[in-house]
Amino acid sequence: MRRVRVAAAGAVTLSFVLTAAACGGGSTGGSGSGEQARTLTYWASNQGANIEVDKKVLQPELDKFEKRTGIKVKLEVVPWPDLLNRILTATTSGQGPDVLNIGNTWSASLQSTGALLPWDAKNFEAIGGKDRFVDSALGSTGVRTEDPAAVPLYSMAxxxxxxxxxxxxxxxxxxxxxxxxxxxxxxxxxxxxxxxxxxxxxxxxxxxxxxxxxxxxxxxxxxxxxxxxxxxxxxxxxxxxxxxxxxxxxxxxxxxxxxxxxxxxxxxxxxxxxxxxxxxxxxxxxxxxxxxxxxxxxxxxxxxxxxxxxxxxxxxMVAGINMAVFKNTKNRDGALEFVKFMTSDEEQVVLNKAYGSIPPVRAAQRDPAFSGPTLTVLRDTLATSSAALPQVPxxxxxxxxxxxxxxxxxxxxxxxxxxxxxxxxxxxxxxxxxxxxx
Structure with missing residues (x-):
């Protein structure tokens, strides 16, 4: 999951039982007018060598998003040892971000809390369609009989x-x-x-x-x-x-x-x-x-x-990072716009190139940046010989x-x-x- 930060994603011990009656997140942002309505909070997972590296990678892209949309994104890079318990606390307290990264192996467990926005056909349409994503990456987005709990952001093998x-x-x-x-x-x-x-x-x-x-x-x-x-x-x-x-x-x-x-x-x-x-x-x-x-x-x-x-x-296993939205965000349209930006062909090339990962978006995978011998082995593995961990709560x-x-x-x-x-x-x-x- 990838440097150890990704690989250690699922190693956090659950400190309490997942609850189906969870409230969700969305402590910032709003659907009305004013500064709050134009702000999103984003919890990013620590993908780089350290948190400062992630800030250097992500902040220019968030600034680009704000310039295009007028929506400011408040970034917090959360270390992997803390991330799962931070998310679980947010699902029960309601005090969480609008948008967040999750280890893809957690998708079904977090889906069972009811706190994450389901990615139904309408929500996928808002970010350009489900068929933009590689099938193997979609296989680690939640229980297959339900709408996905997240969308793929970075793929690894x-x-x-x-x-x-x-x-x-x-x-x-x-x-x-x-x-x-x-x-x-x-x-x-x-x-x-x-x-x-x-x-x-x-x-x-x-x-x-x-x-x-x-x-x-x-x-x-x-x-x-x-x-x-x-x-x-x-x-x-x-x-x-x-x-x-x-x-x-x-x-x-x-x-x-x-x-x-x-x-x-x-x-x-x-x-x-x-x-x-x-x-x-x-x-x-x-x-x-x-x-x-x-x-x-x-x-x-x-x-x-x-x-x-x-x-x-x-x-x-199908390794990687997914992007999720808390169901009770007060700025759902802005959150969807941000996910659309982060999973766009252009941003997928920028971000996955920076982190040495594989874009889970089909068109971005065709960029020459991902055609070298190392990434070709990983891309072929994801496409032909990988399997998602059990998608169970x-x-x-x-x-x-x-x-x-x-x-x-x-x-x-x-x-x-x-x-x-x-x-x-x-x-x-x-x-x-x-x-x-x-």
Missing amino acids: YALYYNKKLFAEAGIRKPPATWDELVATGKKLTKDGRAGIGVEGSNLANNIHQVFVLGKQHGADFFTPDGKADFTSDGAVAAVKQYVDLMAAHKIVAPGNAEYAQNQSLSDFAKDRTAMVLWQTASATFKAQGMNEDEWGVAPAPVRSGRPGADEQTNS EESQFETVVGTAVKKLFADAAAGQAVTTESVRAELEKAQQQMPKK
């Missing part, structure tokens, strides 16, 4: 990033395409204090993203078709064990990675301490760490057959409890304890017991 110099020194000519190849490659690269691949074992959201994809490859979805938690199926257990075994069994992940949660694996990669990493849209972070583009390569994340595709050949709880189970298993592995099928199943059973009963 997982890929395998590898250090070209370290590969060359080890005599490795191409990146691994299968999991067996990844393990074999990782073992060749794990030496002299360097690890073959890095993970973020304490990053709950990243844990979920990885095991969800592996679950798809093992035929598991973690939820039944009627929305019940199904964390202990053979496929789910196999997925979690396969991921943790990169450290526990194959020894190609350094034990210290069990404590990583804040981009440390990317820092290790940039400093040649790790040779590979599976991450979302990481190139901007590597550049910020001082790496040149020709120092790393990008390949599709591995699948068992080596040929990514649908279902058991899925190799990424309990998705946020799923990220928390299963992500924590994987964290515990990594800690066990780091401590030298055996990670077995039985111990994995036991941790997932504990996680399932924490989910709401249906």
Whole structure:
């Protein structure tokens, strides 16, 4: 979700139960005359290396919007560790922004509060139409039987990033395409204090993203078709064990990675301490760490057959950021105008180019800025071999409890304890017991 700020989006623990009777937001703005009627409050997620970077990216665009429309946008960039609880507080207090960014995996959970404006045909028409957006991005906007709770803003996908110099020194000519190849490659690269691949074992959201994809490859979805938690199926257990075994069994992940949660694996990669990493849209972070583009390569994340595709050949979750409007905003027309501006072809090129992400708007994807080899891999992954996380109201709880189970298993592995099928199943059973009963 992407730098760690995106990847950590779903890692915030829910501090209270989502309520269907939520009030919504819209603490500023108005439908009448005067200054208040021409002002919107916007909570943006922290996409850049820090909040100041986001302000430098966004403020000129907000000034452009104000010049065109006369509507002033008051910007607050909210750090990822705070964002979900800030939004949940706003849904119950009514003291929130007019427009906000949300991690796309939260869409169904926040949709269930009733606080967000549904994107029905009329609202989509107001921003240029639903068919402007890529289908995979629309798949992470809420429960499919309901009108979407948000619209896509930035799209991202997982890929395998590898250090070209370290590969060359080890005599490795191409990146691994299968999991067996990844393990074999990782073992060749794990030496002299360097690890073959890095993970973020304490990053709950990243844990979920990885095991969800592996679950798809093992035929598991973690939820039944009627929305019940199904964390202990053979496929789910196999997925979690396969991921943790990169450290526990194959020894190609350094034990210290069990404590990583804040981009440390990317820092290790940039400093040649790790040779590979599976991450979302990481190139901007590597550049910020001082790496040149020709120092790393990008390949599709591995699948068992080596040929990514649908279902058991899925190799990424549909990652990204959505844009939502609080239902009780006092300036709905202005809010829709702002969403239309931010999702316009022109702005999609500007914003996604700045953040190294993929536009979820079809026309913007055709811009030459997104035709380089790195973004082509990510764009193709989103189009052909990615899947949305379960669009169920309990998705946020799923990220928390299963992500924590994987964290515990990594800690066990780091401590030298055996990670077995039985111990994995036991941790997932504990996680399932924490989910709401249906």
